[in-house]
Amino acid sequence: MATEVKVPTLGESVTEASIGELLKNVGDAVAVDEPIVSLETDKVAVEAPSPVAGVITEFKVEVGDTVEVGAVLAVIEEGGAPAAKGEEAGRAAEQREEGKEERAEASAPxxxxxxxxxxxxxxxxxxxxxxxxxxxxxxxxxxxxxxxxxxxxxxxxxxxxxxxxxxxxxxxxxxSAPAGERREERVKMTRMRQTIAKRLKGAQDNAALLTTFNDVDMSAVIEARTRYKDLFAKKHDIRLGFMGFFAKAACLALKDVPAVNAYIEGDEIVYHDYVDISVAVSAPNGLVVPVIRDAQDKGFARIEKDIADFGKRAKEGTLTMEDMKGGTFTISNGGVFGSLMSTPIINPPQSAVLGLHRIEDRPVVVDGEIVIRPMMYIALSYDHRLIDGREAVTALKIIKEAIEDPTRMLIDL
Known part of the structure; x- marks a missing residue:
């Protein structure tokens, strides 16, 4: 009995995807729920599993094709070898034989x-x-x-x-190209990269973007991590990083300056009494922004575990649409790649994004003396249609003060 493998439901408002990779060949045996096709949507990569156990007799798509939800991807003959006849049987057998030869060659070394x-x-x-x-x-x-x-x-x-x-x-x-030869390569943009391009360009076109900067003395946070990192890891089974400090500091700032945690919808401003922080994470196919829900109610350990889980699943390609849905504020850490300073772009419909950068020793003046301190530039890009300069500068200053004196985060100051 032949069974069709169709494009599964991809998530709210997502109606189509691109074929990223064929994970099997015609003639391959597959088990129930075994992935056979990788699909790329606007935000995540998902896999289409086989609904039955059997043998693949035909693929209806090729890599790069655009398909809608419900479209047929492949045909599987249940139970065993496909009962094909005539030319179709010959083609299926030939494709299976080619698959076997390719697998043998791949394992030959x-x-x-x-x-x-x-x-x-x-x-x-x-x-x-x-x-x-x-x-x-x-x-x-x-x-x-x-x-x-x-x-x-x-x-x-x-x-x-x-x-x-x-x-x-x-x-x-x-x-590699021979000496003196100039080469070009054209590669079609993935659906995710196309969506990233549209959203970022849309943010520039629709929002009145402006960025304010400050610098932060990281001495107190570095000292706290050094003193408590072993105890923290032993108790919570997670490494104490910098993002937990900045997430909690951002929660303080957004509580005091609610416009930074709001967004414009039509002719209305939507305010939130919660903080859902989108964390920019690098994935193989581009930048993704999974969301830490209710960050204002979470402790350092829970935030660090959420971030570690997002990073792991981004590399594996297992983040879901639900993981990236919503978000009221974004933190992007370009410092892990060595960035000294940048002007991050907001993640629509949000109105602000905090950019973190690399830490480096710099001379600063403290109490009239020049001293060397581990400093970081931080940037807050914001939509000036909603957020005034005073509000943006105030929010960034609160984050700076909380990082330089982490006790503020304990006493809500």
Missing amino acids: AASSDASQTLSPAVRRAVLEHGVDPSTIKGTGKDGRLTKEDVIAAAKAKKDGGTIADAAPAQAATP
Whole structure:
């Protein structure tokens, strides 16, 4: 009996997606709920699972296609080998044989290759092209699955004399060109990247963006982390980071300056008596902003666990639409990439975003003397249609004071 695999419901207001990757081949056996197609939506990557156990007889889509919810992705013959006839049977058998040959070639570099490892077509091509053993590469995809970037990074590490196991996935394949030859490569933007581009450009077009800056002496926070990091980790089983401090400091500021935690909807201003902080996280396909719900009621440990979980799931591609829904304020930490200063763009419909940057020792004047302190520039970009300069500067100053004197966060000052 033939069963169609269709595009699942993708979330509220999401009606279509792009085909990111075919995780199986025609002729492959699949189990119930085993992913066979990776879909890219405006915000997240999701996988379409098989509703039955059987053998894939046909794919109705190709990588890069745009599909709507309910569209047919593939056809699966339940139970065993497909009962095809004539030319269709011949094509199916031929495709299955090609799949077997490709898998055999992919595992050829070493006798110890994992024969049960499922490689996508793109990964198999990369394995064959670069001549690496997939069983020696640690996958960074969902459930440890190999990605094309993993293979390219492993090949580069092997070429440079390093070990494949320690190779970090490359951001993009950069084919070597003969000396003097200039090359170009055109790559279609992913649906997520297109959406990011539209939203950021929309923010510039629709909001009256302005940024105010300040600098923060990080000495007190660094001292607190140094003193309590071991006890904190032992009690809460999570590392004490900087984001917890800034999230709690932001909650203080947004409580005192509610306009920074509001947004414009039509001709009305929507105020919130809660703080849902969107945390900008780097994912393989672009920047995503999962939300820490009710941050004003959470302690440092819960906030740090939420952030760590978001980061892990962003890399695995398992964040959901619900994780990124809503948000009243955003924190973006460009400092982890080495940024000294920036003007972050708000995340619509929000009206403000806090930008954090790298910490570096700088000379500052304290009590008339020049001393060296670990300093960080912080920036608050805001929609001037709603937030006045006085309010923006006040909010950023409250954050600065709370970080320089963390006791303020304990006594709500």
